[in-house]
Amino acid sequence: MANSRSALLASALLALALGGTTTAALPAGARDAAPSPAAARPADTCPIPVALQTRPAWSNPVVAEVATPFGERRHPVLGFVKEHTGVDLAVTGERPRVHAAGPGTVSEVGKDVVVIDHGAGVETRYEHVDPLRLTRYGKIDAGEPIGTVAPDPATGERLLHLEVRQDGVPVDPVAFLETKEVALGETPVTKVVEEPLPKGEEPPPEQEPEPETETAQTGSGSGIVLGELGEITGVAGGPVSGTITTSVANIPNRTSDSGFASSMGTLSSAGSDFILLNEISRHSNDNMRALAPGYDVYRDPVPDRTQGGAGQSMNNAVMWNTDRWSLLDGGRVKVVDDDRGFHSGRAFVWDRYATWALLQRTDGAVVGVVSSHMPTNPGKFPRQHGSPGMSRVEQYARGMDITLSLVRALSAYGPVLYGGDMNSHHSQGSWTAAAKMTAAGYDYAKDQGVMYIFYPPGTTLGSHRQVGVASDHPAIITTINMNGQAPQPDTDAGPEEGAAAGPLVMPxxxxxxxxxxxxxxxxxxxxxxxxxxxxxxxxxxxxxxxxxxxxxxxxxxxxxxxxxxxxxxxxxxxxxxxxxxxxxxxxxxxxxxxxxxxxxxxxxxxxxxxxxxxxxxxxxxxxxxxxxxxxxxxxxxxxxxxxxxxxxxxGVAFPGSDSCGRPAVGYCPPTPWTDLERELSAATTEVLRCLQEAFPEVTSYAGRGDSCEGRHGLDVLVADGRRPMAKGVQATGDAVAAFLTDHAEQLDVGYVIWAGETWSPDQADAGWRPYQPRTGPTDDPSLMHFDRVHVALSESAC
The missing domain is CATH 1.10.530 (Lysozyme)
Structure with a gap:
């Protein structure tokens, strides 16, 4: 459909319209026809930009390790036990910055404290902070700097005390921010992502579990084709009486060995019938058995070595109490193929799987158990790369349809329990795990975030609790009253044809x-x-x-x-x-x-x-x-x-442009220049990525300036300095300059210099002004930036 503001975009989109043509091949006269930077910037007739934002709704206030968790602790000096109403975060560096965890209003600024009211009864409190002079009462966005962590006068240690209060009651900041897709701790990103591969290059092998020291397990295995259920070998059981307790946990591969061991001890000590695990590809089956005495484990023994599959295919496992249960059959089904998303500006390609086991109790009852880790929330991160034919929401919905087909097939042998990290919330739409499963008659119990256990019609919830493990999610332990549920014939062959043919509308x-x-x-x-x-x-x-x-x-x-x-x-x-x-x-x-x-x-x-x-x-x-x-x-x-x-x-996204018809900015894919990206500050890296996505024909960049723990400026080289006015140079430079000025607020631009003129957002009304270099002659094309567009970021981008 034609863009509603297309007449205002001629300059900003000129380079894109050229379809990647090199500057040397631009048509004659392009320089004369191109407007000046001042003319290239259109009057902004769209009142509020709604492009993808470069900052998420919530963000990590500081990159640091959790030194003291939320809850009861022994006072380090006085010795008595008291409630710790927040978490202490140990940070390093001379003047580590603290940023607002979410958007809101600054409600208190003290000598060593800043408090932000986020609305809906939520408040964050930052203690042991030297507030910035600019921090005042008023509106603030997620990621905006509010101060630096002050050192302890006695020890020199820098500890940020962070509290989150809901309706005045302290809650665990780690758990609260997890619901906002933010992980407190040493790593600010909650998921490890893959860089896009150069054309023709095979993906590197992903981390796989150590080889097993025993013979191969029983199991139908080895799902590597999307939606292929394979054969199931088992016997139909009778009605299932009594209760069944299931523990569900996501313990990320980045977790230390000691943290994983402690978590497995917590889960096995609960005495559950089953333990469902996600994100455990680096741990061998033997290791899991050793850390959970009295439990055996099934995980498909054959990795899926296609792109996005090697590690993900080994990430889910089902464990069972060997005193009560034995394995009849097990397998794996690929539910999502090549999920192409962005996380914190970086592209990833992942497959997703459901690992299943058919288990028989000592009394002859048969139960199916499914462990799955669904894609990173497509409702919050809808954008993808590579122009696949299906949106991330549609991929998720189809993945749940495949999972339901698996559950129905297993139901022919006995009732089925399904759990894991669903990465979605029921309120996000009919594509979510909760909506799909409840539509099929299942009920569920969950943590305060996205960890779920689904139980079949006719069964009821007995008890449910969440426990702490070494993860950004709590584990859940749920007891289900089975109420004599018997096998159910598979009367539905699978999802209707075209069930995920288009974006889904919420019921x-x-x-x-x-x-x-x-x-x-x-x-x-x-x-x-x-x-x-x-x-x-x-x-x-x-x-x-x-x-x-x-x-x-x-x-x-x-x-x-x-x-x-x-x-x-x-x-x-x-x-x-x-x-x-x-x-x-x-x-x-x-x-x-x-x-x-x-x-x-x-x-x-x-x-x-x-x-x-x-x-x-x-x-x-x-x-x-x-x-x-x-x-x-x-x-x-x-x-x-x-x-x-x-x-x-x-949940549909409109890729390629924002609601004003301009190129969308935010979550841009990585560039091939990894060395340059490592040299730049995080904010400047994002500018580089968005420029490269918008102007693929520009292939030369240089970092400039040092601040914010990296170079905080960028030169976009549009010409050889010896031939500054080659054909097409002016047009390309004008388009790059217009892109930067149009998206100055989103990209935190401080100022832009191009072709002897400069522009800054604080003097936007004055437009482009003559540029005066600090040193050197004004007739030097390089000093006057006739061969490069220079962008420097503002301090707020740090």
């Missing part, structure tokens, strides 16, 4: 209660339900998400998504009974009204969206044509809000 029960729209409005209740109905009808009609945006923008502009009655104009689209869209009763039905707008309703004369060349129009033009309005701008103004609503209710 009404899971819709958010309200949405704060990018341009300042709020919708809630019936408005959200009407938006969901409009999107669902578009999906049912086989229309793409861009069409849903047009319809939602039209309803926002005309009725505010309310089913109103204004004179002879009725319903969410303010249609008239005499205009060929239906009678008064039908056009007040959001389902019929949406079908009429899309042009798919029966007996409707008025042309709808499918009756016009809407994909060649702007959102405003398309909506105004259907609504017979002379004011397309009224609909264009709601495009950003409409895209946001569609994203929130479906």
């Amino acid at each position: 009404q029960a899971l819709l958010p209660s309200r949405l704060e729209l990018p341009q300042g409005d709020r919708i809630s209740g019936d408005q959200i339900e009407n938006a969901a109905e409009i999107i669902a009808r578009g999906r049912e009609a086989g229309l793409p998400p861009d069409a849903w945006v047009v319809a939602v923008a039209a309803a926002l502009a005309d009725s505010g998504l309310t089913n109103l009655e204004q004179g002879d104009r009725l319903g969410v689209f303010r249609q008239r009974p005499d205009a060929g869209t239906g009678d008064a009763e039908s056009i007040q039905d959001p389902e019929h009204a949406a079908d009429a707008f899309y042009g798919v309703a029966e007996g409707v004369r008025n042309p709808g969206l499918t009756d016009i060349a809407w994909s060649t129009m702007t959102v405003g033009e398309a909506a105004a044509t259907v609504q017979r309005s002379p004011f397309p701008d009224l609909y264009d103004e709601r495009e950003a809000d409409a895209r946001y609503v569609v994203e929130q209710l479906t």
Whole structure:
């Protein structure tokens, strides 16, 4: 669909429009035709940028080790036991910076303390901090610096005391931030990610468990083809009586050997029937048996050596108490193939699997057990690389459909328990593990984050608790009353064809209660339900998400998504009974009204969206044509809000551009220049990556300046300094400069220099101004930056 602001993007997108053509091959006259940097920067007609943000909603306030955990502790001086209401984080460095963990309002600034109110009853408190002079009461964003960690006067040790309070009650900061996809501790990123491979290069072998010292296990194995269940060898058991206790834990491979041993001791000492494990590929089966006496283990013995598979395929295991259970069969099913996402700006390619075991109790009862680790939350991280044919939300949904097929197949032998790290929350949509499993009749127990145990229809929850292990997730231990559940024949061969063919719309029960729209409005209740109905009808009609945006923008502009009655104009689209869209009763039905707008309703004369060349129009033009309005701008103004609503209710992302039609910035993939990236500060690395994604034809960069633990500036070399005005140089430099100024706030740009002029956000109204070098002649093309665009980042980017 045409971008609604395409006329304003000619300069910023010039390099992209050239399709990767080298500067030497640009058409003659490009230099003369290109506007100056001042002219290249368009007037910003989109009030609030809604591109992917370079900072997440929550972030790690400081990179440090947890020295003292939350909970009871013995006072180091006085000796008595008291409640420790936060965590102490041991940091290093001369002046380690502390950053806001989340967006909010600074509510207190003291001599050694800063307090931030995040709303919804959540507050973070930072003690032993020297506040920055700029830290004042008022709004603050996640990642903004608030101070430095002060040394202890006696020991010189630097400990940040961090507290999180919900409705005034202290909660464990580690567990709370885990729900925000943030891991406190030595490593700021919660998942290890893979760099994209150079073209033609095979992926390196991933870390695999040590070879087993015994003969191969019983098991059907070895799932390496997406969705291939394989043969199951077992016997159907009778009704299962009594209770079954299952422990579920994710113990990351980065965990120390002592931490893993301690965690396994905690899990095995609970006396559970089963232990389900995730992220344990570096530990051998023999090691797990030794650390959990009285338990045996199944994990498919054959790694999947395809890209993204070698380590992930060995990451899940099922353990069982050998006094009560014996293994009938086991295997592994690939549920997600080549999940291509970004985490903290870095690209990864991962497969995901479900490991299963069919186990028989000493009384003859048979139970199926499945352990799985689902993809990194696609609702929070929807973007992917490599232009695959399916979105991350769709991949997740299909993975859950495959898992359900496995569960149904195992149910023919006995009731099935399914658990692991689901990496999603039920409120995020119908694609999530919780929504898929509950739709199939299963119930669940979970921790305060994303660790789940699902139990089948007819069984009931007996007890449930969470325990601490060496992980960014607590483990859960759950007892299920089996209530005589018997095997269930597999009456469903699998998911319906096309079940994940498009982005999924949340069922009404899971819709958010309200949405704060990018341009300042709020919708809630019936408005959200009407938006969901409009999107669902578009999906049912086989229309793409861009069409849903047009319809939602039209309803926002005309009725505010309310089913109103204004004179002879009725319903969410303010249609008239005499205009060929239906009678008064039908056009007040959001389902019929949406079908009429899309042009798919029966007996409707008025042309709808499918009756016009809407994909060649702007959102405003398309909506105004259907609504017979002379004011397309009224609909264009709601495009950003409409895209946001569609994203929130479906999980769909709009790759390549933000809601104003500009290139999206944030979570850009790594560049081939790993040595340069290591030299740059983290914020400058992100600028480099986003520039390279937008301008692949630019192949020469240099780091400049030293601060923030790395070079904090960048030269984008667009020409050989000896031939500064070669063909196309001005056009490419103008496009790069315009990109940096357009995204100055997102990328924390301090100032830009190009072609003898400079620009800075604090003097944006003045535009581009003449540049005066500190030393050297003004006729030197290199000193005057005719061969390079220089960008320096602001202090706030540190």
